[in-house]
Amino acid sequence: MTTVLAPPPVERRAPRVPPLPPPLGDDDGRQPAPAPDVPPIDNARLGLLFFLGAETMLFASFIVGFLIVRVAAAVWPPPLQPRLPLLVTGLNTLCLLASSVTMRSATRALRRGDRAALARGLGVTAALGTVFLAVQGFEWVRLIHFGLLVSSGAYGGTFYTLIGLHGAHVLGALTWLSAVALGVRSGRLGAHRRTPVALCAMYWHYVVAVWPILYVLVYLY
Amino acid sequence: MSATAAAHAGTHVHAEHHELGFIRTYIFSTDHKTIGRQFLFLGLFMMIIGGLLAMFVRWQLAWPESPVPGMTWLWKETGGVIEPSTYNMMFTMHATIMIFFVIMPVLAGGFGNYLIPLMIGARDMAFPFLNMLSFWLGAVSGVVMLAGFFVEGGHAAAGWTSYAPLSAVADYTGVNWGQNLWCISLFILGISSMMGAINYITTIINMRAPGMTMFRLPLVIWSMFITAILLLLALPVLTSAVAMLLFDRTLGTHWFLPSGGGEPLLWQHLFWFFGHPEVYILILPAMGIASEILPVFARKPVFGYHAMAFSLIGIAFLSWVVYGHHMFISGMNPALGVSFTITTMIIAVPSAIKTFNWLGTLWGGQIRFTVPMLNGLAFVSMFVIGGLSGIFMASTPVDIFIQDVRRLDLRRFRGDLLLVPEDVRPDAEHRARAPAFLADVRVLQPHVLPDAHHRRRRAHAPDLQPDAVRVSPAAPALERVHHDFGVRARAGPDPLRDQLPLEPVRGEEGSGQPVGVDHARVDGALTAAPPQLGPDAAHRVSRPVRVQLAGGRGGLPAAEPPAGP
Ligand code: HEM
Ligand SMILES: [Cu+2]
Numbered sequence: 001m002t003t004v005l006a007p008p009p010v011e012r013r014a015p016r017v018p019p020l021p022p023p024l025g026d027d028d029g030r031q032p033a034p035a036p037d038v039p040p041i042d043n044a045r046l047g048l049l050f051f052l053g054a055e056t057m058l059f060a061s062f063i064v065g066f067l068i069v070r071v072a073a074a075v076w077p078p079p080l081q082p083r084l085p086l087l088v089t090g091l092n093t094l095c096l097l098a099s100s101v102t103m104r105s106a107t108r109a110l111r112r113g114d115r116a117a118l119a120r121g122l123g124v125t126a127a128l129g130t131v132f133l134a135v136q137g138f139e140w141v142r143l144i145h146f147g148l149l150v151s152s153g154a155y156g157g158t159f160y161t162l163i164g165l166h167g168a169h170v171l172g173a174l175t176w177l178s179a180v181a182l183g184v185r186s187g188r189l190g191a192h193r194r195t196p197v198a199l200c201a202m203y204w205h206y207v208v209a210v211w212p213i214l215y216v217l218v219y220l221y
Numbered sequence: 222m223s224a225t226a227a228a229h230a231g232t233h234v235h236a237e238h239h240e241l242g243f244i245r246t247y248i249f250s251t252d253h254k255t256i257g258r259q260f261l262f263l264g265l266f267m268m269i270i271g272g273l274l275a276m277f278v279r280w281q282l283a284w285p286e287s288p289v290p291g292m293t294w295l296w297k298e299t300g301g302v303i304e305p306s307t308y309n310m311m312f313t314m315h316a317t318i319m320i321f322f323v324i325m326p327v328l329a330g331g332f333g334n335y336l337i338p339l340m341i342g343a344r345d346m347a348f349p350f351l352n353m354l355s356f357w358l359g360a361v362s363g364v365v366m367l368a369g370f371f372v373e374g375g376h377a378a379a380g381w382t383s384y385a386p387l388s389a390v391a392d393y394t395g396v397n398w399g400q401n402l403w404c405i406s407l408f409i410l411g412i413s414s415m416m417g418a419i420n421y422i423t424t425i426i427n428m429r430a431p432g433m434t435m436f437r438l439p440l441v442i443w444s445m446f447i448t449a450i451l452l453l454l455a456l457p458v459l460t461s462a463v464a465m466l467l468f469d470r471t472l473g474t475h476w477f478l479p480s481g482g483g484e485p486l487l488w489q490h491l492f493w494f495f496g497h498p499e500v501y502i503l504i505l506p507a508m509g510i511a512s513e514i515l516p517v518f519a520r521k522p523v524f525g526y527h528a529m530a531f532s533l534i535g536i537a538f539l540s541w542v543v544y545g546h547h548m549f550i551s552g553m554n555p556a557l558g559v560s561f562t563i564t565t566m567i568i569a570v571p572s573a574i575k576t577f578n579w580l581g582t583l584w585g586g587q588i589r590f591t592v593p594m595l596n597g598l599a600f601v602s603m604f605v606i607g608g609l610s611g612i613f614m615a616s617t618p619v620d621i622f623i624q625d626v627r628r629l630d631l632r633r634f635r636g637d638l639l640l641v642p643e644d645v646r647p648d649a650e651h652r653a654r655a656p657a658f659l660a661d662v663r664v665l666q667p668h669v670l671p672d673a674h675h676r677r678r679r680a681h682a683p684d685l686q687p688d689a690v691r692v693s694p695a696a697p698a699l700e701r702v703h704h705d706f707g708v709r710a711r712a713g714p715d716p717l718r719d720q721l722p723l724e725p726v727r728g729e730e731g732s733g734q735p736v737g738v739d740h741a742r743v744d745g746a747l748t749a750a751p752p753q754l755g756p757d758a759a760h761r762v763s764r765p766v767r768v769q770l771a772g773g774r775g776g777l778p779a780a781e782p783p784a785g786p
Contacts, residue, residue: 047420050422053454057457064491065491068484069487072482072484150468150473151481154474154475157468157469157473157481158476
């Protein structure tokens with residue numbers, strides 16, 4: 001019977017690489033706080049926050065563009081061009097701001113777990129948003145009748161671009177809001193699934209918050 | 222910022238493993254590695270097209286007005302000769318494609334998607350579906366961009382910078398839907414990039430494995446993080462600018478058209494406010510990759526990790542306040558120019574920190590000249606050349622004086638370095654590919670060796686003035702056309718030339734005229750009745766002096782009194 005000898009263990013030189021750092025703690029030996037399993041802001045909220053950052057840059061560039069054109073103009077509004085409807089739009093502004101308040105009461109209801117109040121709040125918010133858009137559209141039609149066109153120089157062009165940009169955002173937010181409201185009604189969303197509602201509310205507040213800036217710059221300034 | 226367990230926050234962790242069909246695996250995949258490869262292949266495909274365009278441009282420069290071999294089938298009327306309008310289209314689309322559809326998809330899209338989850342220990346991106354959407358929107362925007370080649374009037378021809386009002390009025394370049402599609406494509410690409418950026422940032426902040434603190438991230442991930450922030454905040458500015466341009470062209474707004482009270486310079490402000498962060502978007506991923514390659518093949522940890530990370534942050538901040546260095550000759554207020562000079566010089570500091578840290582990484586290392594290492598070293602040396610040239614260009618007295626001369630090649634040289642393939646695989650068939658690297662260097666050589674380029678048929682600035690156009694820079698500006706690339710005199714009726722007091726100039730060597738220094742640029746005024754100037758009037762005052770003389774808004778170089786009736 002033969003004995004199979006295992007080959008003698010090879011003497012291996014340690015590789016000339018620095019030892020790995022300890023798995024935790026930095027070079028000074030301090031231990032970092034143990035990683036929480038739940039990040040302070042969840043992915044969806046964080047993503048939306050960054051999206052709002054990008055939106056802010058978008059609005060900012062349009063606004064800066066408008067201001068550059070506006071400041072350079074000798075007379076504004078240019079002669080023979082219709083004035084913008086200050087009062088109606090002012091009231092409309094209040095309407096949009098009110099929608100932010102109702103949205104807030106809706107999210108409060110969400111936190112309380114009051115489904116009826118939540119659905120009501122979302123519904124009223126959506127209705128106020130719709131009124132805002134409708135009034136804006138109505139004013140556009142009137143302005144077009146008065147002869148303010150997209151092509152009427154920088155005045156018309158900047159007006160329709162800026163207000164249209166915001167209107168498009170309200171429309172987008174309204175679509176999202178309607179979807180969320182339907183979800184709440186059908187019971188898919190609610191106290192058990194809050195994030196979609198909360199995100200939509202965040203976006204709504206953002207879109208509302210942009211409007212007063214535009215109102216002041218485009219209508220009042 | 223503390224890390225978190227990827228698996229917990231991760232999207233779906235199914236107990237059972239079910240097979241995805243072909244379409245979900247390879248086409249509409251939500252897997253970051255597949256999406257990374259998709260971006261890579263999109264970039265490589267577009268690189269073929271962009272490369273062909275570059276070859277046509279070079280052909281026209283080397284042998285102007287001679288037929289391109291094998292191209293008679295396409296340009297039948299001219300027998301294969303590249304028409305002036307086609308030439309304008311080619312350099313415009315070369316730059317557009319290379320920047321937006323090659324470098325960005327390959328470096329940010331490809332490497333970013335592939336590496337971020339792997340290197341931070343996450344299962345996938347934070348929003349895999351959004352990731353897929355980002356790629357496919359990018360692909361759609363690529364298709365829209367390519368469609369522009371097939372529409373009546375050809376593709377955009379106003380330069381990658383598409384300065385208004387040249388780009389804002391179809392008649393000026395004779396391009397109608399080409400430029401519109403250019404705008405639409407970049408608009409879609411802006412949305413796609415924003416989706417990608419949101420994904421990268423959220424993933425890096427929220428989905429690091431336990432123990433993977435921010436300051437343990439590999440530097441390439443740091444660079445992707447900063448790139449994503451720049452993308453997120455810079456791209457919307459371009460998006461707004463192209464939207465305004467599109468509205469000007471199609472709806473009749475007057476954002477950039479002085480005839481309706483608009484401001485052409487606004488385009489430059491918006492474009493470069495995006496544009497300078499954009500150059501960092503292009504280079505930061507490459508810097509990150511270099512920071513990974515050098516330590517590996519120098520067998521040393523990277524020198525000054527924290528300094529590297531902080532200089533990335535510093536660059537990101539400063540890149541917002543330097544953009545005016547692209548507009549020194551736009552007639553901006555000289556005081557403003559000085560402040561941009563200063564900020565630009567300051568941004569060279571974090572750039573230099575990075576360079577010295579790369580050198581510090583190499584110092585005393587056991588350097589192995591593998592192909593990735595050669596590319597990494599080439600990157601560092603080219604960045605030195607580019608950065609140094611940038612400092613000189615940042616100083617107005619130099620920049621204004623050397624505007625439009627051949628030093629542009631230095632810039633392009635710096636741009637080309639991004640096309641040199643970087644290889645993060647530590648040890649692969651590198652020796653076999655060493656010749657490829659040498660070939661890259663050979664291609665780049667003529668750009669920097671003065672000897673090589675003086676041997677060319679046309680010295681000085683051939684590509685800037687295949688057939689330069691000279692403009693009498695007189696008369697108050699109604700509508701200024703200021704085009705950085707030098708518009709060629711077009712054959713046949715040319716609305717631009719008819720409206721501007723232009724005279725085509727052939728840069729003859731030995732004619733005593735500078736061959737292409739002042740001629741190359743359209744700096745003109747649209748006036749109701751262009752004053753008749755003698756042929757030399759345009760050059761009575763040199764450009765730097767004219768720029769300094771020009772005061773006020775949109776100051777037109779050469780506010781010379783119109784001579785004659
Ligand atoms: C040290 C940092 C840098 C400085 C100080 C700097 C400075 C400048 C300046 C002053 C100009 C304007 C020159 C002119 O138009 O007269 C310029 C243009 C340019 N730079 Fe940089 N730069 C730096 C980094 C970069 C990087 C990292 C890239 C991209 C890889 C880059 C790409 C470009 C390009 C493509 C242009 C030309 C844009 C055009 O007009 O089409 N730069 N740079
Ligand atoms: Cu720059």
